Amino acid sequence: xxxxxxxxxxxxxxxxxxxxxxxxxxxxxxxxxxxxxxxxxxxxxxxxxxxxxxxxxxxxxxxxxxxxxxxxxxxxxxxxxxxxxxxxxxxxxxxxxxxxxxxxxxxxxxxxxxxxxxxxxxxxxxxxxxxxxxxxxxxxxxxxxxxxxxxxxxxxxxxxxxxxxxxxxxxxxxxxxxxxxxxxxxxxxxxxxxxxxxxxxxxxxxxxxxxxxxxxxxxxxxxxxxxxxxxxxxxxxxxxxxxxxxxxxxxxxxxxxxxxxxxxxxxxxxxxxxxxxxxxxxxxxxxxxxxxxxxxxxxxxxxxxxxxxxxxxxxxxxxxxxxxxxxxxxxxxxxxxxxxxxxxxxxxxxxxxxxxxxxxxxxxxxxxxxxxxxxxxxxxxxxxxxxxxxxxxxxxxxxxxxxxxxxxxxxxxxxxxxxxxxxxxxxxxxxxxxxxxxxxxxxxxxxxxxxxxxxxxxxxxxxxxxxxxxxxxxxxxxxxxxxxxxxxxxxxxxxxxxxxxxxxxxxxxxxxxxxxxxxxxxxxxxxxxxxxxxxxxxxxxxxxxxxxxxxxxxxxxxxxxxxxxxxxxxxxxxxxxxxxxxxxxxxxxxxxxxxxxxxxxxxxxxxxxxxxxxxxxxxxxxxxxxxxxxxxxxxxxxxxxxxxxxxxxxxxxxxxxxxxxxxxxxxxxxxxxxxxxxxxxxxxxxxxxxxxxxxxxxxxxxxxxxxxxxxxxxxxxxxxxxxxxxxxxxxxxxxxxxxxxxxxxxxxxxxxxxxxxxxxxxxxxxxxxxxxxxxxxxxxxxxxxxxxxxxxxxxxxxxxxxxxxxxxxxxxxxxxxxxxxxxxxxxxxxxxxxxxxxxxxxxxxxxxxxxxxxxxxxxxxxxxxxxxxxxxxxxxxxxxxxxxxxxxxxxxxxxxxxxxxxxxxx
Numbered sequence: 077x078x079x080x081x082x083x084x085x086x087x088x089x090x091x092x093x094x095x096x097x098x099x100x101x102x103x104x105x106x107x108x109x110x111x112x113x114x115x116x117x118x119x120x121x122x123x124x125x126x127x128x129x130x131x132x133x134x135x136x137x138x139x140x141x142x143x144x145x146x147x148x149x150x151x152x153x154x155x156x157x158x159x160x161x162x163x164x165x166x167x168x169x170x171x172x173x174x175x176x177x178x179x180x181x182x183x184x185x186x187x188x189x190x191x192x193x194x195x196x197x198x199x200x201x202x203x204x205x206x207x208x209x210x211x212x213x214x215x216x217x218x219x220x221x222x223x224x225x226x227x228x229x230x231x232x233x234x235x236x237x238x239x240x241x242x243x244x245x246x247x248x249x250x251x252x253x254x255x256x257x258x259x260x261x262x263x264x265x266x267x268x269x270x271x272x273x274x275x276x277x278x279x280x281x282x283x284x285x286x287x288x289x290x291x292x293x294x295x296x297x298x299x300x301x302x303x304x305x306x307x308x309x310x311x312x313x314x315x316x317x318x319x320x321x322x323x324x325x326x327x328x329x330x331x332x333x334x335x336x337x338x339x340x341x342x343x344x345x346x347x348x349x350x351x352x353x354x355x356x357x358x359x360x361x362x363x364x365x366x367x368x369x370x371x372x373x374x375x376x377x378x379x380x381x382x383x384x385x386x387x388x389x390x391x392x393x394x395x396x397x398x399x400x401x402x403x404x405x406x407x408x409x410x411x412x413x414x415x416x417x418x419x420x421x422x423x424x425x426x427x428x429x430x431x432x433x434x435x436x437x438x439x440x441x442x443x444x445x446x447x448x449x450x451x452x453x454x455x456x457x458x459x460x461x462x463x464x465x466x467x468x469x470x471x472x473x474x475x476x477x478x479x480x481x482x483x484x485x486x487x488x489x490x491x492x493x494x495x496x497x498x499x500x501x502x503x504x505x506x507x508x509x510x511x512x513x514x515x516x517x518x519x520x521x522x523x524x525x526x527x528x529x530x531x532x533x534x535x536x537x538x539x540x541x542x543x544x545x546x547x548x549x550x551x552x553x554x555x556x557x558x559x560x561x562x563x564x565x566x567x568x569x570x571x572x573x574x575x576x577x578x579x580x581x582x583x584x585x586x587x588x589x590x591x592x593x594x595x596x597x598x599x600x601x602x603x604x605x606x607x608x609x610x611x612x613x614x615x616x617x618x619x620x621x622x623x624x625x626x627x628x629x630x631x632x633x634x635x636x637x638x639x640x641x642x643x644x645x646x647x648x649x650x651x652x653x654x655x656x657x658x659x660x661x662x663x664x665x666x667x668x669x670x671x672x673x674x675x676x677x678x679x680x681x682x683x684x685x686x687x688x689x690x691x692x693x694x695x696x697x698x699x700x701x702x703x704x705x706x707x708x709x710x711x712x713x714x715x716x717x718x719x720x721x722x723x724x725x726x727x728x729x730x731x732x733x734x735x736x737x738x739x740x741x742x743x744x745x746x747x748x749x750x751x752x753x754x755x756x757x758x759x760x761x762x763x764x765x766x767x768x769x770x771x772x773x774x775x776x777x778x779x780x781x782x783x784x785x786x787x788x789x790x791x792x793x794x795x796x797x798x799x800x801x802x803x804x805x806x807x808x809x810x811x812x813x814x815x816x817x818x819x820x821x822x823x824x825x826x827x828x829x830x831x832x833x834x835x836x837x838x839x840x841x842x843x844x845x846x847x848x849x850x851x852x853x854x855x856x857x858x859x860x861x862x863x864x865x866x867x868x869x870x871x872x873x874x875x876x877x878x879x880x881x882x883x884x885x886x887x888x889x890x891x892x893x894x895x896x897x898x899x900x901x902x903x904x905x906x907x908x909x910x911x912x913x914x915x916x917x918x919x920x921x922x923x924x925x926x927x928x929x930x931x932x933x934x935x936x937x938x939x940x941x942x943x944x945x946x947x948x949x950x951x952x953x954x955x956x957x958x959x960x961x962x963x964x965x966x967x968x969x970x971x972x973x974x975x976x977x978x979x980x981x982x
Contacts, residue, residue, distance in 0.1 A: 102161040102162075102163070103126065103127075103140060103141045103161065103162055103164075104124055104125075104126060105158065105161055106141075106156075106158045106159060106160075106161035106162050107121070107126050107131075107134070107141070107162075109156045109158035109161075110155075110156050110158070110159065112156075113153045113154050113155075113156045114151050114152065114153040115151070115152040115153055115175070116149065116150045116151055116152055116175075117151070118131070118132040118133055118146070118149065118540050120132045120540070126141060127139050127140070127141065132539070132540040132541050132544070133145050133146040133149070133540060133541065133544050135167075137164070140164040141162050141164060141165060142164050142165060142166050142167070143165070143166065143167040143168075144162075144165065144167070144168050144169065144170070145167070145169045145541075145544040145545060145547075145548050146169065146170055146173070146544055147169050147170065147171040147172050147173070147194070147543070147544050147547030147548060147551065147568060148171070148172040148173070148469070148471075148543055148544070148547050148568040148569065148570055148571050149173060149540065149543075149544070149570075149571075150173065150175065150570040150571075151170065151173040151175055151176055152173075152175030152176070153175065153176065153177075154176070154177060154178035155170070155176065155178065155180060155181060155184075155200075156181070157181035157182075157183040158183075159181065159183065159184060159187070160181075160183035160184065160186035160187060162187065163186075163187070163188070163189070164189060165187050165189065165190055166189050166190055166191045166192065166213075167190075167191065167192040167548075168187075168190060168192070168193050168194065168195075169192070169194040169544070169547070169548050169551065169552075170194070170195055170198060171194045171195060171196040171197055171198065171218075171547060171551050171568065172196065172197045172198070172471070172547060172567060172568035172569070172570070173197075173198050173570075174197070174198060174199050174570075174834075175199070176195075176198040176199060176200060177198075177199045177200065177201065178200065178201065178202070179200065179201065179202035179203070179205070180195070180200055180202075180204065180205050180208075181205070182205045182206075182207045183207070184205060184207060184208065184211075185205065185206075185207025185208060185209070185210035185211060186207075186210070187211060188210065188211065188212070188213065189213055190211050190213065190214055191213050191214060191215050191216065192214075192215070192216040192552060193211070193214060193216070193217050193218070193219075194216070194218050194548070194551050194552065195218070195219050195222065196218050196219070196220055196221055196222075196242075196551055196565065196566075196567070197220075197221040197222075197567045197568070198221075198222055199222065199223060199834060200219070200222045200223065200224060201222070201223040201224065201225065202224065202225065202226070203224065203225065203226035203227070203229070204219065204224055204226070204228065204229055204232075204243070204248075205229070206229040206230075206231045207231070208229065208231065208232065208235075209229065209230075209231025209232055209233070209234035209235065210231075210234070211235065212234060212235065212236065212237065213237060214235050214237065214238055215237045215238055215239045215240070215267075216238075216239060216240045216552060216553075217235065217238060217240065217241055217242065217243075218240065218242040218551065218565075219242065219243050219246070220242045220243065220244045220245050220246070220272065220565060221244075221245045221246075221565075221567060222245075222246055223246065223247060223833050223834070223835070224243070224246040224247065224248055225246070225247045225248065225249065226248065226249065226250070227248065227249065227250035227251075227253070228243065228248055228250070228252065228253055228262075228273075228278075229253070230253035230259045230260070230261060231259070231260075232253065232262065232265075233253060233254075233255065233259065233260030233261045233262055233263075233264045233265065234260055234264075235265060236264060236265065236266070236267065237267055238265050238267060238268050239267055239268060239269050239270070240268075240269065240270045240553065241265065241268055241270060241271055241272065242270065242272040242565070243272065243273055243276070244272045244273060244274040244275050244276065244297065245274070245275045245276075245832060246275075246276055247276065247277060247833065248273075248276040248277065248278060249276070249277040249278060249279065250278065250279065250280070251278070251279065251280035251281075251283075252273070252278065252280070252282065252283060252286060254283045254285055254286060255285075261285075261286075262286060263283075263285050263286050263287070263288060263291075265291075266288075266290050266291055266292060267292055268291070268292060268293060269292050269293060269294045269295065270293075270294070270295045270563065271293060271295065271296050271297065271298075272295065272297045272476075272563070273297065273298050273301070274297040274298060274299040274300045274301070274321065274476075274521075275299070275300035275301075275521060275832070276300070276301055277301065277302055277913075278298070278301040278302065278303060279301070279302040279303065279304070280303065280304065280305075281303065281304060281305035281306075281308075282298065282303055282305070282307060282308055282311075282322075282327075283308070284308035284309070284310045285310070286308070286310070287308065287310040287311050287313050287314055288310070288313050289313040289314075289315065291313070291314060291316075292316060293314050293316065293317055294316050294317060294318045294319070294339075295317075295318065295319045295563050296314070296317060296319070296320050296321065297319070297321040297476060297563075298321065298322050298325070299321040299322060299323040299324050299325070299344065299522075300323070300324045300325075300521065301324075301325055302325065302326055303322070303325040303326065303327060304325070304326040304327065304328065305327065305328065305329070306327065306328060306329030306330065306332075307322065307327055307329070307331075307332035309332070309333065311332055311334075312332075312333065312334065312335070312336060312337060314337065315336075315337065315338075315339065316339055317337055317339060317340060318339050318340060318341050318342070318364075319340075319341060319342040319343075319477060319563070320334075320340065320342070320343050320344070320345075321342075321344045321476070322344070322345050322348070323344045323345060323346035323347055323348070323369070323371075323522070324346065324347045324348075325347075325348055326348065326349060327345075327348040327349065327350065328348065328349045328350060328351070329350065329351060330350065330351050330353065331345065331350050331351075331353060331356050331370075331373070332345070333356070333358065334356075334358045334362070335357075335358040335361065337358075337362065338362060338363060338364065339364055340362050340364065340365060341364050341365060341366045341367070341388070341559070342365075342366060342367045342477050343365070343367070343368050343369065343370075344367075344369040344370075344477075344522070345369070345370055345373065346369050346370060346371035346372055346373065346393075347371060347372040347373075348372075348373060350373050350374065351374070352374035352375075352376060352398075353374070353375060353376070354375065354376060354377035354378075355370075355375055355377060355378075355379060355380075355394070355399075360380070360381075360382065363388075364388060365388065365389055366388050366389060366390045366391070366559075366560075367389075367390060367391045367392075367393075367477065368389075368391070368392050368393070369391070369393040370393070370394050370397070371393055371394065371395040371396050371397070372395070372396040372397070372871075373397060374397060374398065375394060375397040375398065375399060376397065376398045376399065376400065377399065377400065377401075378399070378400065378401040378402065378403065379392070379394060379399055379401070379402045379403070379413070379415070380402075380403050381403070381404040381411060381413075389411045390410070390411060390412065390560075391411065391412045391413075391414075392411060392412070392413050392414070393413075393414040393435075394413075394414065394415055394418065395414050395415070395416045395417055395418070395871075396416070396417040396418070396871050397415075397417075397418050398418060398419050399415055399418040399419065399420050400418075400419045400420055401420060402415060402420055402431060412435075413430075413431040414431060414435055415431045415432060416431075416432060416433070416434055417871055417872070420432070434861070434863060435483075436483050436484060436517075437483070437516065437517040437519065437863075438483065438514070438515065438516045438517065439483040439484045439514075439515040439516075440484075440514075441483075441484065441486055441489050441512070441513065441514075441515055442511070442512075442513040442514070443461050443489070443493060443510070443511035443512055443513065444461070445459075445461055445462075445463055446461050446462055446463075446509070448462065448463035449463060450463055451463055451464070451465050453465035456572070457536065458529065458531075460508055460509045460511070460529075460531035461509040461510075461511055461531070462508055462509050462531075464508065464531070464536075465536060466508075466531050466532050466535075466536040466537065467532070467536060467537045467538070467571075467572065468511075468529035468530055468531045468532070469529070469530045469532075469538055469542075469543050469546055469547075469568070469569075469571050470527070470528065470529050470530075470568075470569045470571075471528050471547075471550075471566055471567055471568035471569050472525055472526065472527060472528065472566070472567050473512075473525070473526045473528050473550075473561075473564060473566055474523045474524070474525055474526075474564060474565050474566070474567070475523065475524040475526075475560075475561045475562070475563075475564050476523060476563050476564065476565070477524075477560075477561075477562070477563070483515045483516075483517065483524075488558075488560060488561075489512050489515065489526070491558050492512060492526075492557065492558060492561055493510055493511070493512055495556060495557050495558055496510045496528075496530075497509060497510055498556070499549070499554070499556055499557075500530070500546065500549065503545075503549050503554065505542065505545055505546055505549065506532055506533050506534060506535070506538065506542050507530055507531070507532065507533060507546065508531045508532060508533035508534075509531045510528065510529065510530050510531065511528075511529045511531070512526050512527065512528060512529075513526070513527045513529075514526070514527045519864045519867055520828050524561075528566070530546055537573070538571065538573075539573070540573060543571045543573075547566070547568050550566040550568075551565070551566055643703065643706065643707035643717045643718065643719050643720065644718070644719040645719060645720065645721070645722075646719050646720065646721045646723075646728070646730060647721065647723050648721055648723040648724050648726055650721075651675070651685055651721055651728060651730075654675040654676065654677060654683075654685075655673040655674075655675045655685060658671075658673055658687065662674050662675060664684065670686065670687045670688045670689035671687050671689075672684055672685065672686050672687070673685045673687065674733065675730075677718075681718070681732075682732075682733040683718050683730050683731060683732065683733055684730070684731045684732075684733050684734070685728055685729070685730050685731075686728060686729045686730075686731065687726070687727075687728045688726075688727040688728065690725075699722075699727050699729075703717065703720050703729070705778060706729075708774070709769065709770065709774055709778065711765070711766055711769040711773075712795065712797075713762045713763065713765045713766030713769070713795065713796055713797055713798060714766045714769065714770075714797060714798050714799075715731055715732065715734065715789060715797045715798065715799040715800075716731070716732040717729065717730070717731060717732075718730040718731060718732060731799075734789040734790070734791055734797060734799075735791065735792050736749060736789075736790040736791060736792065736794060737749075737789070737790060738785065738786045738787075738788060738789055738790070739759060739763075739785040739786075739788040739789075739790060739796070739848075739852075740784075740785035740786040740788075740857075742790065743785060743851065743852070743855045743887070744855070744857075749790070749794070750889065751852075751855075751889065752889065752890070752892070752893050752894070753890045753891065753893075753894065753896040753897075753899070753934065754894075754934060754935075754936055755794060756852045756853075756890070757898075757902075757927065757930065757931050757934055757936060758794065758795075758796070758931075758936070759788065759790070759794070759796040759852065760796075760848075760849060760852055760902075760927050761796075761924065761927045761928060761931060761938065762795050762796030762797070763783075763788050763796040763798055763845070763848065764845065764920055764923050764924045764927055765924055766796070766797065766798040767780065767783065767798060767841055767845060767920045768920040768921050768923075768924050770798075770841075771838045771841070771919070771920050771921075772920075772921060777838070779836055779837070779838055779840060779841055780798065780841050780844075781820055781821050781836070781840065781841070782800060782820070782821050782822055782825075782844075783798070783825060783841055783844035783845055783848060784822050784824075784825045784844065784847075784848065784858075785848060785851050787799045787800040788848070821840075821844070823858075823859065824847065824857070824858025824859040824864070824865070825843075825844040825847045825848070825858055826843075826844070827839070827840035827843035827844065827914070828843075828912060829843075829912065829913060829914050830843075830914075837914055838919065838920065839914035839915075839917045839919075840914070841920065842909050842914075842917045842918065842919070842920060842923065843909060843910055843914075843917065845909055845920070845923065846866075846905075846906045846907070846908070846909025846910035846917075847865065847866060847906075847909075847910060849902065849903075849905065849906035849909065850865050850866065850869055850903070850906050850910075851865065853882070853886060853887065853890070853899065853902065853903060853906070854868075854869075854885050854886060854887055855887035855889070856868075856885070856887075866910050868885060869882065869885065869903070869906075869907065870907075872884060872885060873903070873907070875900075875904075879896075879899060879900060880900050880903055880904075882903065886899075896934075897933050897934040897935070898930035898931070898933035898934045901926070901929075901930050901933070902927075902930050905918075905923065905926050905927070905930075909923065
C-alpha cells in the first residue's frame with residue numbers, strides 16, 4: 077500500500093513538472109514570436125530562458141513571465157497574436173514605440189490576469205478589439221496617442237475593476253456606449269476615476285444614464301469631440317468630480333448647473349453653443365475651484381469676484397464672450413483674469429488693463445545648474461543640473477490642465493522638478509537629476525507641454541531596464557505630481573543605447589574561442605581590405621571623369637545616386653570658378669544652413685548656389701530628395717533646379733536665380749515690393765497652381781510638407797514659385813490616399829490631423845496653404861507674439877458683417893489703393909482649407925478654381941500672364957540691387973522633424 081502511495085505522489089509530481097514545463101515553453105514561444113515580428117529587439121533576448129538569463133524588460137514570478145516593460149525601445153513591427161500564450165502576464169507596457177503598427181490582436185483578450193495595459197504613443201490603428209472586455213482584472217488602460225478608429229467597443233463596460241481609462245487623442249467615432257440588450261456600458265464602470273476620451277471624433281449626445289451617484293469619477297475629459305445636445309443634469313451626481321472638460325464640442329442649451337459639486341477644482345466648458353446667459357452663480361460658490369474656463373460661450377453681464385469666491389482661485393478665463401464689466405471686491409485674491417475679446421476690452425484705454433492682454437503661450441524657462449558650472453561635453457552628451465556629462469532620457473510631459481496663466485513663473489517648474497526627482501528616487505531608479513525647458517501651451521488642445529530630460533546616476537548612460545522602468549513609472553501615474561499639473565501624460569523619445577549594454581555570454585571558454593577566431597578573421601580581412609583599397613583607388617581614379625556620381629556612390633551614408641531629369645552635376649572646381657572661389661562679393665545671403673552665392677554660368681545664365689555649411693549637412697537623404705524632386709518637376713510656378721554638387725564633402729544646390737525674394741519678405745516689409753490686393757491674388761493663384769501640379773500632374777504625386785511664405789518666391793514679374801522640396805514626400809500608387817510618416821514641417825503651418833495621426837495626405841498641404849492665405853490677408857506670421865493666426869481669425873470673424881468683421885487684423889495696405897473685392901470669399905476659402913479634419917478640406921484643384929473666380933470679382937483675368945496691378949515693379953528705385961530669396965535666416969533651414977508626441981500648429 078505504501079508503495080502505491082509513493083507511486084501516486086511521483087505521478088502527481090511528474091504531472092506538476094510536466095505542466096510547469098509546458099507553461100514555461102509557451103512563455104518562451106510567445107516571446108520568440110514577438111521577436112520574429114519586431115525589429116530592434118533588446119540584444120539581451122538570447123537563449124531559451126527569459127526568466128533566468130536577464131532578458132531586459134522581462135520580469136518573472138516562479139519562472140513565469142508576469143511583466144513586459146519595453147517603452148522607448150524603438151521597436152518596429154506588429155503585436156503578435158501569440159501574446160496570448162503569456163497566461164500569467166499582468167503588466168504590458170510597449171509605449172513610445174512609433175514603429176509599432178497594425179491592429180491589436182483579438183487574442184489579447186485571453187490575457188485574463190492582465191492588470192495594466194500601456195500602449196501610449198505608438199502607431200496602432202484599426203478598431204479597439206471587443207475582446208478587451210474580457211480583461212476583467214484590468215485596472216489601468218491607456219491607449220492614447222495612437223490611430224485607433226471605429227467605435228468604442230461596448231465590452232469596455234465589462235472592465236468593472238478599471239480605475240484609469242484613457243482613449244484620448246485617437247480617431248474614435250460614434251456614441252459613448254451605454255448598457256442595452258444585455259451588454260454593459262461605461263456607466264457600469266463604478267470604480268473608474270478617470271474617463272479620458274478627449275480629442276477624438278465621438279458624436280451624439282452625452283447620455284444621461286452615463287453618470288450616477290455610485291460612480292467614483294474625479295476626472296472627466298470629453299473635450300475636442302463632436303458631442304451635441306445639452307449637458308445632462310445627472311452630471312451633478314458625480315460628487316467626487318474634481319476636473320470637468322467639455323470644451324470644443326457642439327453642446328447647446330443652458331450651461332450645466334454644477335451647484336453642489338463641491339470638489340470641483342477645474343472646469344472648462346469653452347467653445348460650445350450654449351444659450352446666451354450671465355455668468356452662472358455656481359462659479360462663485362464652489363470653494364475648491366482653482367480654474368474656470370468658459371471661453372466663447374456668449375456670456376454677458378458683469379464678472380464680479382467677491383468674497384464668496386474660492387480663495388484657491390487662480391485663473392478665470394472668459395475670453396471671447398460679451399462681458400461688459402468687471403469688479404473685484406477683495407483685492408487680496410491672487411487671481412488671473414482673461415477677458416480678451418469681450419466688450420469691456422473695446423473701451424478706451426482697455427488695452428492697458430491686464431485682463432485685456434493676451435496670456436503668454438510660451439516661456440523661455442530652462443532648469444539652471446545647481447550651484448556648479450556646466451561642463452563641456454562630448455558629442456551627444458548634455459551637462460546635467462548637477463554639471464555631469466551624460467546621455468539623458470528625453471520626452472515631453474503634457475499637462476491636460478493649465479491652472480495658472482503666467483507661464484513665466486519659474487516656481488511652478490521648480491516644484492515639478494523636485495517632485496520628479498523625489499518620485500524617481502523613491503522608486504529606486506538610477507536618476508541623478510532632471511531638467512525641464514520650453515513650456516508651451518498648445519492652442520489646439522490647451523495642453524501645457526514641457527520638454528523633460530532625465531539624467532542617469534553612477535554612469536553616463538541608462539541601460540534598457542532603466543529607461544523602460546522610468547517610462548513605466550511616468551506613464552502609469554506613479555509620480556506624485558503637484559495638483560496644478562494633474563492629470564498629465566508623457567510621450568517618450570527613443571533612447572540611444574550603448575552597444576556595451578547588449579547580451580553577456582556566460583561561457584568564458586566560448587568567449588576566448590570567439591576572440592581568437594575574431595582576431596584571425598580580422599587579420600585576413602585587413603589584408604584583403606588593403607589589396608581591395610589599392611585596386612579600388614586606381615579604378616575610382618579611372619572612372620571619376622566618366623561618372624559624375626562616383627563621389628555619391630562611395631559615400632556610405634548617401635544611398636543610391638539620385639535619378640535626375642534635366643539637372644546637371646557640377647564639380648566643386650566648376651562652382652569655385654563661377655563664384656570667384658566663393659568670394660564675399662558673390663554672396664547674396666547667409667543663414668543657419670550656410671551661404672548662397674550668385675553666379676553666372678558660361679552660358680550667361682544667372683544662378684543661385686546654395687552651399688551647406690559643414691555642421692548643417694545633417695541629411696543626405698533630404699538633400700537627395702530635393703535634387704530628385706526638383707529635377708523631375710517642371711512648371712512655371714515651381715523653382716527650377718539647374719544642378720547640384722556632391723563632391724569632396726560638399727553639398728550644394730544650383731537654382732535658377734529668383735530676383736524678388738520671398739513672399740514673407742514682401743509681406744513683412746523687408747523688401748520694397750508693395751503687395752496690393754491684386755498682387756496677392758496673383759501670388760495665391762500661382763502658388764496654388766504649383767501645388768496642384770505636384771498633387772495631380774507629377775508622376776508619382778508629390779506632397780510638399782512645408783508650404784510657408786518663406787518657401788514662396790517671387791520672380792521678376794512677381795509670379796509665385798514654390799520652393800524648397802527638402803521635406804517633400806512621393807506618394808506612390810500603393811500609398812494613394814495617405815502615407816504614414818514622421819511628422820515634419822513648420823509650426824504654425826502644420827496640419828493638426830497629420831500631426832495627430834502621422835497620416836500624410838495632399839490635404840496636409842491644403843491646410844498649410846490655408847494658413848498662407850490668411851497670412852496674405854493679414855501680413856502676420858502664423859504665430860506672432862504667442863497668437864495663432866487661425867484662431868485669431870476664428871475669434872473675430874463674423875460673416876454677417878462687412879469684410880467678415882476682420883478690419884482689426886486685415887493688412888491696411890490691402891485696401892489702401894482699391895477696395896479688396898472678393899476678400900470675404902478669399903477668407904472663407906482659407907477657413908475651409910484649415911478645417912480640423914482633412915476630409916472637410918477642398919483639393920488644391922478646387923482651391924485654384926475658387927481663387928480664379930475671386931480674381932474675376934476683383935477685375936483680374938485669371939488666364940492672363942501680365943494683368944496690370946496698381947503699382948509697377950521699380951527696380952531702379954531700389955538702387956538696381958536685386959534681393960535674393962535666401963537673403964534671410966529662415967530661408968536656409970530645413971524644417972526638422974517633431975517629436976512623436978502629438979502637437980498641431982500652434
